[in-house]
Amino acid sequence: MTGEVGFPVSRRLVLKAATSVALIGLSGFSLTPIPALAAYDKYPEDAFKQKSDAAAIKSLYGGKAAEASDKVKLDAPEIAENGAVVPVSVTTTLPAVTSISFFVSENPNALAAFYVIPEGTVPGVANRLKMQKTSNVIAIVESEGKLYSATREVKVTVGGCGG
Amino acid sequence: MPSTIRVRAISSGDLTEVQALIQHPMDSGFMTDAQGATIPAHFIQELTFECKDKKVFVADWGPAVSKDPYVKFSFKGAAKGDDLKISWVDNKGATDTITAKIQ
Numbered sequence: 001m002t003g004e005v006g007f008p009v010s011r012r013l014v015l016k017a018a019t020s021v022a023l024i025g026l027s028g029f030s031l032t033p034i035p036a037l038a039a040y041d042k043y044p045e046d047a048f049k050q051k052s053d054a055a056a057i058k059s060l061y062g063g064k065a066a067e068a069s070d071k072v073k074l075d076a077p078e079i080a081e082n083g084a085v086v087p088v089s090v091t092t093t094l095p096a097v098t099s100i101s102f103f104v105s106e107n108p109n110a111l112a113a114f115y116v117i118p119e120g121t122v123p124g125v126a127n128r129l130k131m132q133k134t135s136n137v138i139a140i141v142e143s144e145g146k147l148y149s150a151t152r153e154v155k156v157t158v159g160g161c162g163g
Numbered sequence: 164m165p166s167t168i169r170v171r172a173i174s175s176g177d178l179t180e181v182q183a184l185i186q187h188p189m190d191s192g193f194m195t196d197a198q199g200a201t202i203p204a205h206f207i208q209e210l211t212f213e214c215k216d217k218k219v220f221v222a223d224w225g226p227a228v229s230k231d232p233y234v235k236f237s238f239k240g241a242a243k244g245d246d247l248k249i250s251w252v253d254n255k256g257a258t259d260t261i262t263a264k265i266q
Contacts, residue, residue, distance in 0.1 A: 040221075043208050048225040085229045104227055108193055112227035115236075121219050122178065122237040128229040130191065 053103045053110035069148035074139040076152045083156040089126035094143035097123030106135030168261040172247045179241045191226035213248040
């Protein structure tokens, strides 16, 4: 399997990649206070244990459904040569964002990362995820208590041939 | 022991851009070693960034975050010279903390 057999990425390369990610736009950021959401000061252990993306989303957000939105900009490579290090980032122009989460549908446990976005923090994050195989990557942004999602398929190649 | 956390926080206007790189194996628990034995899961669960006693960013991670994790975000309300405190705790209870000056 493709897991963690990757070679070490040099720090220089990493920083280069990092700086090339564009700054996050601030337009549409609202300062309207929204009620503090409970449970976000606790590690969502249960959600991380769920196998499918649907079960993880349910565990994380209760019964709420996510609506696909073009205001959620998910940036991920079309083809990842190394599934151990897949750079994924999300930005959004949605107002009053309180959390951002990443799911890799085909991983053994779909939920990869969950970020709490306090007021005053730009709603966007860049990180690197592991992908077991070709899969959809889903980003969910929580804005004004509603869920908005973006999905992209990332092809993971093994040994550099095909997808 | 040198810190496992490398951080760069740069203030520009009202925004502070933070990039952090942490040394951690982030073992998923799904991999096996050369002898075929399962490598137990070992990964950072919570990573917190605090500025002026306020949490500005919290990451809850599972084992699907890459080895030696990297994260980037930006926040408002800090200036050059302010302290940014970063700390993580992993699933084995290990932890590390560093305080960086915003540049």
